[in-house]
Amino acid sequence: MKKQWKLGAAVLLLAAALAGCTSGGKSDKAAENGNANNSDISAPWIGTKNTTRINTSDPVEAAVLVSQTLWTAQSEGSRPSSVVVTDVNNWQIAAAATDLIHHPSNGPVLYIDKDNVPQATLDELKRLNPKGADSNGGIQLVIVGPVSDNARKQLDGLKLKTDQIEGDDPAAVAAAIDAYYAKVAGELPMGVIVGSSDSPEYTLPAVNWIAHMPEPLLYVSKDKVPDATAKALEQRSGKASIYILGPESAVSADVEKWLQAYGTVTRIEGSDPYDNAIAFAKFKDSSNGFGWGITTPGHNVSFVTTDSPALAIAAAPFSHLGKHAPLLFTQNSGMPDSVMSYLMELMPKYKDSPAEGPYNHAWITGSEDSITAKAQSEIDDMLEISPADGGNPHSGH
Incomplete structure (x- = not known):
């Protein structure tokens, strides 16, 4: 993994602030050099008024950043009960495993390679320090799918109470996840x-x-x-x-x-x-x-492109906590007409003042090589609250 984040509360806040400051891609040094395309400050998150970007197209990194966004782990209530880890190279098994994000697990899906656990995933598991799911015998970590002896040894080194749903056939593993969830949830x-x-x-x-x-x-x-x-x-x-x-x-x-x-x-x-x-x-x-x-207006959506199933799965927890979001697909440089039309249906309208709400928001997962800054701006514009009479959105301010 290219970048690692060992984040306490102060560093989380600083990273978010830096993300906002560098969303135009220009650091002070870049400005001095007259180069607006280089930045010395990494921006894990890039925000606009109506969107938040998980700024990486690496699925391992994306899963960690989504986890850090939703589970701050600064209190008992902000830690997950258990975490799912699964092979980043098998989208079918990883997709089925997202069923275990839901309560009582209340935790993210993080990625491993079948033969190795990325350091970023190990660091995130340490940061999360899952509490253990009460209805699942205190299990803190669920491995889904095959895992090598080396990867299992790395995970065992965390000394978390671990369970495994074994198998490498997607249909059989999906059925096993169905049975596992029913046992844990009691229904x-x-x-x-x-x-x-x-x-x-x-x-x-x-x-x-x-x-x-x-x-x-x-x-x-x-x-x-x-x-x-x-x-x-x-x-x-x-x-x-x-x-x-x-x-x-x-x-x-x-x-x-x-x-x-x-x-x-x-x-x-x-x-x-x-x-x-x-x-x-x-x-x-x-x-x-x-x-x-x-x-209707007043909702959240989650955007990815169609060419990276592992990124879409990494972003799945955005439907579980916070502004619960369905998944939509978009293209690299802009929204297809059908997506644009759908966002027009959801566009918030106000009668007297934009302070009335409701408001829309979008999560965007992927760096600018996946979804461009122009495409993010277009999504932001389409989510903006507008006057019901079609007039100037800034009149009366």
């Missing part, structure tokens, strides 16, 4: 999200929901339901509420029909990954409360 969720293990661009919006609520993510391929997924659904005794995420190009009509044997099936889909994420952010099942149902 098997009847709702289930089914996504394609071959199409992260359609499946990944699920991670923010399962980090926010208890429903799991189970896997199918386009034309097949794995035995492990079928067995997990059988546990619902025909009463499952199954939500397929993605169009028929990701999960076929035959699989949809087959799933009907296990309960009611609803497909949530869009014509491309951008539309698909929007469709999920808008969806609400009035019969049981499943889904974000975000169609």
